[in-house]
Amino acid sequence: MGKLDGRVVLVTGAARGQGEQEARLFAAEGAKVVLGDVLDEAGEALAEELGKDRAAYVHLDVTSEGDWAAAVAAAEERFGKVDGLVNNAGILRFNELVSTPLEEFRAVVSVNQTGCFLGIRAVAPEIAAAGGGTIVNTASYTGLTGMAGVGAYAATKHAVLGLTRVAALELAAKGIRVNAVCPGAIDTPMSNPEGVDPAATAELYRKLVPLGRIGRPEEVAALALFLTGEDSAYITGQPFVIDGGWLAGVSLF
Numbered sequence: 001m002g003k004l005d006g007r008v009v010l011v012t013g014a015a016r017g018q019g020e021q022e023a024r025l026f027a028a029e030g031a032k033v034v035l036g037d038v039l040d041e042a043g044e045a046l047a048e049e050l051g052k053d054r055a056a057y058v059h060l061d062v063t064s065e066g067d068w069a070a071a072v073a074a075a076e077e078r079f080g081k082v083d084g085l086v087n088n089a090g091i092l093r094f095n096e097l098v099s100t101p102l103e104e105f106r107a108v109v110s111v112n113q114t115g116c117f118l119g120i121r122a123v124a125p126e127i128a129a130a131g132g133g134t135i136v137n138t139a140s141y142t143g144l145t146g147m148a149g150v151g152a153y154a155a156t157k158h159a160v161l162g163l164t165r166v167a168a169l170e171l172a173a174k175g176i177r178v179n180a181v182c183p184g185a186i187d188t189p190m191s192n193p194e195g196v197d198p199a200a201t202a203e204l205y206r207k208l209v210p211l212g213r214i215g216r217p218e219e220v221a222a223l224a225l226f227l228t229g230e231d232s233a234y235i236t237g238q239p240f241v242i243d244g245g246w247l248a249g250v251s252l253f
Ligand SMILES: NC(=O)c1ccc[n+]([C@@H]2O[C@H](COP(=O)([O-])OP(=O)(O)OC[C@H]3O[C@@H](n4cnc5c(N)ncnc54)[C@H](O)[C@@H]3O)[C@@H](O)[C@H]2O)c1
Pocket: 012, 013, 014, 015, 016, 017, 018, 019, 036, 037, 038, 039, 060, 061, 062, 063, 088, 089, 090, 091, 092, 111, 138, 139, 140, 141, 182, 183, 184, 185, 186, 187, 188, 189, 190, 191
């Protein structure tokens, strides 16, 4: 028996990285998975690999109200309901605040923050109609602390935690739990766009992270599964840090 048997979960940014691993794990645990992304070729290929009875791909730019409405309609038509959402899509831009162009700041807000808001607004009524379910938002280590050089990104990830807490309060009576994952450094195309051999950065993470290595997207997927399934039935409104101990503090050893 799978941990998500009978569930229908929409995962944004599901074509690669953490979203891909969430889609794979959720499907393996019995869910029907709706994969949303702007990388249509990769998303279609993954849905095909997972199988037509288990997965469907929809073009979903999370900044578009129209795309959200179409994605929810497609999910209902294909699988009859939606009772889970993982707001995972995100973008990262490096810049000091005083050098950040307004357009860049707005672009990061648009995907990471507005996209999360639009997802909650579009999907929560469907989850309520299905009798309840879950929303997992993707914040970050930088949703709980600062990091120089990623001001726009950190601002949006703090905002995602605010949205998570308010949504949890507003949606609890409808049987919807809302939580957030806060990953540290995870080995995906976002953190490693050039596809550099992880061995080349191993020494950096050995020093930086108490557990001595970069995280794997499969590990974030396992946390998202916990927050989507019944094992977390009494948990809502919380941020869950998954960072190898990075946020625990400073060590001189
Ligand atoms: N990798 C890390 O170290 C790390 C750390 C903390 C938080 N996160 C967060 O985890 C989430 C997943 O990141 P990842 O590391 O897998 O990155 P990634 O770049 O590998 O994947 C992100 C996915 O989001 C999609 N996406 C981007 N803009 C979109 C849009 N407008 N609409 C729909 N999809 C869009 C991309 O096409 C891609 O498939 C993001 O929210 C990210 O901010 C990542």
